[in-house]
Amino acid sequence: MDATALESGFGAGTNLLKKFVRLARGADTLTVAEKVYSIAAFLAIVTTFLLVMSVQSVRLQTTYRHMHASSAAAAIGVGRINALIYAIVMDSRGIYMSADRSAAKQFADGLVRRNRELAEALKSMEKNVGKDDAELFAGFRQRIIQFIDFRQELVRRGVEISPAAAREWGDNDANRSVRSKLNSDIEALERIYQQRAREADELADDNRYAAAYLFALGLAALMLAALNVVVMRSSVVGALAEITQATDRIAQGDVKSEVPHFGRHDEIGRLARAVQNFRDAVARIFELEELELGTAQARDAAMTERDKFNDKYQAKKWQLSAAINSMPQGLIMLDGKANVVAMNSNYRRIYNLPETIQAGSTLEEILQHRVKSGLFDGDVAKYLAAVLGRIARREPTVYEISLNDGRTIKIYERPMDGGGWVSVQEDVTEQRQRERILERMERFLATIIENVAEGIIAKDARNLRYVFVNKAAEKMIGMTRGEIIGKTARELFSAEAAELIERRDQQLLAQKQQLEPIVDTIDNPARGRRVICARRIQVGSASEESHMFVTMVEDRTETAAAA
Template identity: 50%
Template sequence: MIVNQERDAMKGLWSDLSAEVRKLSIKETVYVLVATFLTLILLLVCLAVYSARGQHAYHEKLDISARAALNIERVNALIYAAVMESRGIYMSTDRAKAKSFGDSLLKRNREIERVVAEWEQIVSDDDAAQFAVFKKRIDQFVGFRDELVRRARTIDPAAGREWGDNDANRTVRIALNEDLETLAKVYASRAKDVAELGKHGELVSWYLIALGIAAMAMAAFVALLILKSIVRPLSDITQTTDRIASGKIKLAIPHINRQDEIGHLARAVRNFQDAVGQIEELQEQNLALEGEREVVAKARDSLEDKFHTKKWQLDAAINNMAQGLVMLDRSGGIVLVNDQYRKMYRLPPEVIRPGCSLKDILKHRAQIGLFTGDIDGYMSMILTRIAERKPAVHDIDLADGRIISVSERAMDGGGWVATHQDITIQRQIMKALERTEQFLATVIENVPEAIIAKRARDLKYVFVNRAAEILYGLPRSEIIEKTAHDLFPKQTAELIERHDKQLLAENREIEAGTHTIETPGNGVRIVSVKRLPIAGKDGGSHFLLSMIEDHTHLNSSAA
């Protein structure tokens, strides 16, 4: 019962909405629909821009947090290494050994200074004060160790031990550890903020999905509305007109009470029905009463007026086309040109006159700089096309920068018709897209990470960037169309093939993992690989994309 009530309510709502739509003209209906779509598109664009900015902020904060956390580990390890080198000096009695430990200690000091300098580049408001304290203690620590090395070298190891093995040195080390712990807490808090920002981005993504669904629902609603309010009524009127034309005059004209263009069309069909009926009546009267020819003549005059009206309507439709239109006879004479064609080529009334030809138009275009080349040769080419009745499509580049697309074809009964459309803006958009594609290709070629792509069916390399050539130690000409077994030692090739097959089986992105591989021409490298499948129209993986970061130098520094 409740379901039936809801169904009846929906039917009633639809009927009311359809009635309101019928009160609008077709032009007003189109305006309403376009405005609605533009509003939805604007919302989607605004939300997409907001989401892109949020994602940029999220990735930027995530990168800074990760680098800061890594810096804590690097400094901690270097401080520990410096302390160990200092103890080597303390425990050495031989000046040569003390000098060796001193050289290593100075190297660690420079590494600490370099890491702290890099760290200082990413300091934010939340860790600036603590970092300033930390940097001051680092300067004390490094200066203390440099003086330790100087004394051990210039005096003796005992003097270095006397300078370094004291409570002041230990106090600085303890303070440094406390500073690192405090900074770690700051970065832990920052990581929580980044996580919250990621959740917010996920929520915005859901909003985008919801708006997309709403746009699809709106499109379905618009299609149904157009079907019921415009397409079906036009079909009904067309069928009725065909039946009237076939001789069935006494028919009810559908949608005649509508107040929009559909109603106007229906009433025009009724007028046509009345006119056809009048013609039949006049024919019957002419057969019965020859004396009523004057009445028939008046009716014929009325029909001629309607014919001229229809002809005027046809001329109006042709002159309001978005494209320029020109019709030629077999000899290249002008049969018809519309207003858009005149405006497109700046043709004054004295050029388009009775008996003029396409050659006259070309001469005028040459005079005003809108045609270059051999006029007679161009006319010969056009007349050849007319004779052969072969359609053609080509573009014309005008001297003022416009690009005109010309579509030509033969007319029934002889002659030639061509439409001219200004496609300058479309071509500019295409060129902008091509520049964007070139820019993206340049970016991919110059990113520091190695990017490779393989065909899923045979696991052969189909693309590598410059960073991949450096990582593998081979030019791309020796990599493309090769498998891992063609390039790598057996153990590395089997590892790569196993991961590729796992990616094909799971058909989803696989997070980065760290592996040790032996490259063809760059030795043993420690890499982090992120893999994802690229699906085709059938949903299956057509290509496998891998993004590889070389961490060999990081591990060497940590060691």
């Protein structure tokens, strides 16, 4: 029995392959069902690959974020520990060089405080320890503890005995050996965290390739869907419309008109031949029942109207189904009692709904399935009552929910005419992740600019008004940013200083960039005559709204006075 079924399936596949070969040579021998099923099969294959690549892309992205965050946090922790060790060594030298215990007290207090900060930094760094650096970190942690205990004893001797006793305790080969080993541990940890960062970059490259594959697969799926529409329109809808017109003509008494698509070998051809047989039958009826012509015409007209209505109904139903299933968002329509009227495939995909839930099911069944699959942990009855309340009030709503698997879904709810309800739902997880990354990067850049020692000043190139100054620039100018931003140089400085600043702006506009430092002497209304060194760059061009001049300023008045 199995051998017979296998042979039958092999024969059917061979016949289908031969039909494809004849189709490639210009002979259309495929049936409509074979065309549609073939395209659907290719589309299913492409969709499967698309799903696999999507899962792979999400996995790569998650791994990349974890590795990048852990390596960055660990690198920052190593830098902080190194800086604290250096600061503790400097405070120790201050104790050594103090003349008496009271002079050593201020250095001892700073050393004790930094010892506590070092212990806290070590504890914070333990959170990012992985398998590759666990053994090295254990030795590093032990040496840090020894280093802290050693410095605590040094403080005690310097404060309770004398600075000389502290120097005798701390300035020796054993202390220098511990410091040297700590430096070696820090370098080794930095190499490990640099390797993690490189691995994270490699994962980012893999993710870009996965995104390219996803784009190609999506494009292929779109082309197959378009091909399916073209095939349906050319092979089915258009042909049915022509045959329907021929049927209408026959029903109107034109029994001599030709029926289109008579020579096709598929279902449309069989339908055309059936219509031709119908035409011949109508002709014979006209010949045999001339006395009952009125009744026959009425019957034919009724049949024609019925066929037209049925065709229109099927066409509208197909168009609606194609429209909602081609939406990139999930869609569900409910009636006034929260029964499902329609839903598309994307809504099913968002909540992993089984095929048993179809139009006619209830919203409560969907929520119960979400509870079983772990995508809903609220009170089903309360949630259902809230939805029914919004339906009754015809109250449009937009809100977001977070699923237990980490996805974020944005939901738009609107009332429909007749008391129904439609909900469009969109997976915005990736969008929210990008927004959080962008916000974190903006805070990072703002912190760096605010804390650099060099003054940074930005002005709008179109009206030469100041739009930004950092803390260092406020200190150099002697004014707050509230007094500076929104004003021009002529509103802040003397006429001579303003003229010099505007001349430098015109030079920058002509040179595009001015990276070589220029030293000028300017009368500062708050701080007097100052010697400044400035470098200037342009951001954007004159045709852009973001066209700005950025000046990096260094106050060299004290240096010039010393010279």
